[in-house]
Amino acid sequence: MDSGEPYSSTAPRPAGSTVTMKAFLGLITAFVIAQLIGTALLGLYLYMKVDKLGDEITLQDDFVFLRRLQKCRKPQDADATLLDCAKILGSFQDLLQVQTNKVPLESLPAKQTGDKRQAASIHLAGLKDSKRVLQWNKAVYAPMDDVFSYQDGKLKVAKGGRYYIYSQVAFCAKPELHVPFSLYVYLHLPSESDRLLLKGVGTHGPSDDLCGLQSIHLGRAAELQEGHVIFVNVTDSSRVNYDHGNTYFGMFELS
Template identity: 70%
Template sequence: MDSSESYSPSAPRPAGRTVTMKTFLSLIVVFVITQLLGTVLFGLYLHMKLDKMGEEISLREDFVFLKKLQKCRKPQDADASLLDCTKILNIFRELQAQTSPIKEEVSRALTGDKKPSATIHLAGLRGSRKVLQWKEAVYAPSMDDEFSYQDGKLTINKGGRYYIYSQVAFCAKQEQHLPKQMPPFSVYMYLNLPSESDRLLLKGVGTHGNSDDLCDLQSIYLGRVVELQKGHVIFVNVTDSSRVNYDHGNTYFGMFELS
């Protein structure tokens, strides 16, 4: 062997084998990812299926309970004698007691009515005293336990925040025999407190009539929001009750509780 013969390196790997290896590895990665996705999707499907089965089982249990309840409410059925009807009826009563408050809340939410508010509206009753007298008005809320009325004074039996109001119609023109220097017709709304002097809440002053009418009918309206406690008394006072007009809808007094 000739020592001068040059050394030849080993031949390079064929390019086709490298491409095949890369393709094989890519297929393996795709297969693994596909398996993972398939496992996740199958898990979600199985979870949804189990939930649906649970709902169906729950509905079936409810249906079976209703069937038992129906049989217990008909003692003449032969199957009812095999059931513990006392226990089933007690369960039904407990469910009714639990759902009744919910139904009331839903009904109030739909109607927008949270709870009944204290309301009263009274019409003027002819009298001769400065403290005006009242009667139940037509087409108005009747007197309930939240108020009590006596001798022109309205007593509050339920503390809260109220809007109180009154309108008094009167003849603005004075009688001819009355002196001209008399003060104008005035309306006052008072809060009567136990062991205290009356507190003025509202005041309205009318004007003298200038027309040729015998009465020259005018009106004074009073109204405000006030915080009232149980036992507080409200009444309306006027300077001259003989000038008050008691025709329907002209003179009234009332209040309603604010939510």
């Protein structure tokens, strides 16, 4: 008997079955995620454990090496042991060489580089004399390197380079003289006329003292060649004051 309604071959799925399936899939997904997280944490733990174990093994190896080295360093122990002390000591020397090569050259003390050299210098004190070219004596506790040689008031350099030249002359500035006092530093060239490097001029002072002591100080850098000669002269050497520390002359090598 036909009721007039279409026939369906599939019956509707119960709602409870769908909820159960979703819950099961969610549980499976959570379990997989937990497994992945647990595997990752386990891997990290094993990696850290292996790394720590490697450090312990390295420390143990270092300790064993040091013990062997200590035995080989003692003659009485080296004779009684079966260790190859020549090989152990050679390895230790190689290790020291490698570590030394890693140290930057600029961090080593100057005495270890072998290339550090003290700059040459000389300092002379005024010596009373009637000559116009001032005469000098080696100052107390002052350096005088082999780069320089002194004769008759003149300094000769045996090594070309850049030098700083300086001089100070103390003099009596009597008001009644009315004559300027001048200081000159010259470069003496055998085949040419002397070249003026420095010049200073002092005038008479208002002091009522018998001397009216004043001073002129000069200094400059100059490029000198081997054999060049430097000397100092003044307009009136009788006015020069030679008391300790007042009049001096010197030079030093610039790096």
